[in-house]
Amino acid sequence: MTAVSTLPETVGIPSAGISSAEPHVHPASRLRSILDSVAAEDGSLPPLNDELVRAMRLPDDLPETLGISEVAEITGITAHTLRYYERIGLVETDRDAAGRRVYDRDALGRIAFVTWLRLSGMPIAGVSRYLELVKAGPDTQDERLALLLEQRAAIVAQLRDLQGALAVVDYKITTYGGTCGA
Amino acid sequence: MTAVSTLPETVGIPSAGISSAEPHVHPASRLRSILDSVAAEDGSLPPLNDELVRAMRLPDDLPETLGISEVAEITGITAHTLRYYERIGLVETDRDAAGRRVYDRDALGRIAFVTWLRLSGMPIAGVSRYLELVKAGPDTQDERLALLLEQRAAIVAQLRDLQGALAVVDYKITTYGGTCGA
DNA sequence: GGTTGGCTTCGAGTGCGCTCGAAGGCCTAG
DNA sequence: CTAGGCCTTCGAGCGCACTCGAAGCCAACC
Incomplete structure (x- = not known):
């Protein structure tokens, strides 16, 4: 009955080739390959269970915190875009003493979820809305769930079209x- | 060994909700429902065979030719967009004596393919390129096939991401x- | 101490795919 | 004969999601 709010949002890093124009190639990404290996288990990424969630966490030998350019390389999202996401409120980051962005595992997980x-x-507006609901607290769960269900329907429709x-x-x-x- | 060029490009009309932003609702479309019924046969649209291609052709009781607003209603693509597609060379249409666009089944099929x-x-640039290759004649088949294979890979990647x-x-x-x- | 390189902010620019509106033509019904 | 409605062309505008560049700060290395 505690606030479910943030949950394990460390879920994995997708291909990041968001615009489907390019043939989905991008700087080889470590997290991506982790995801690939998980997916290869049965080829089709079955409904995520805890095991898979854990499997998709960052490997232990990554540094505890990362700079923006490292995150960019890992995720395939450019530093410019990461800053843009932050400007519009999609992600938040800590800063070091010099004012530079510092990403830990949780931050990376949130980026992955987004x-x-x-x-x-x-x-983006939809993602923003969802994240705002999460921030607003546990009494927004109904609306969050509705949002997720709606998006699920959209995904299914896209799968059908594809x-x-x-x-x-x-x-x-x-x-x-x-x-x-x- | 005849020019394969145009082939049966009358293949079916998709949902037309191209921007995935909306929850894939659009003016109920007759052709869409035909596609739905075909898809419902086994739920997942298996590799298109001749039977399905035939099943997805226009029903016989549609008028022989259609005006732009009828096509718009059927396909869910706005008349504005249809004209835009024509302007940029994506589709061609016949005209009646008064200069109005006239669509027959083949035209509808080409729109569906696009x-x-x-x-x-x-x-759009890729679609244009493909259509230009088709127009250019049978000695562009290798390139057309390459384009299709590339697009197939992109589709598979998108399916994985989705x-x-x-x-x-x-x-x-x-x-x-x-x-x-x- | 200087220079290099990566980071910062902010605002402006880009590319894609529509989307719309203005100005006018043609046909039909009243 | 006129009004309504649907059609035409053309150019401009829009929304989204980046994408880039300028100007400057800060840390580290030579």
């Missing part, structure tokens, strides 16, 4: 293969 | 459900 939401197609598109593209590919040999 | 590609995340996001969101949802009963 990135997953963004990757799922949730607009599967349709995949079918169309595959149809074209196999047709080309059948007629001109590829 | 929409599927757009839905798959291919930028599944990851779905897992994260589901994890959150079930966690909320477990602690505050939803």
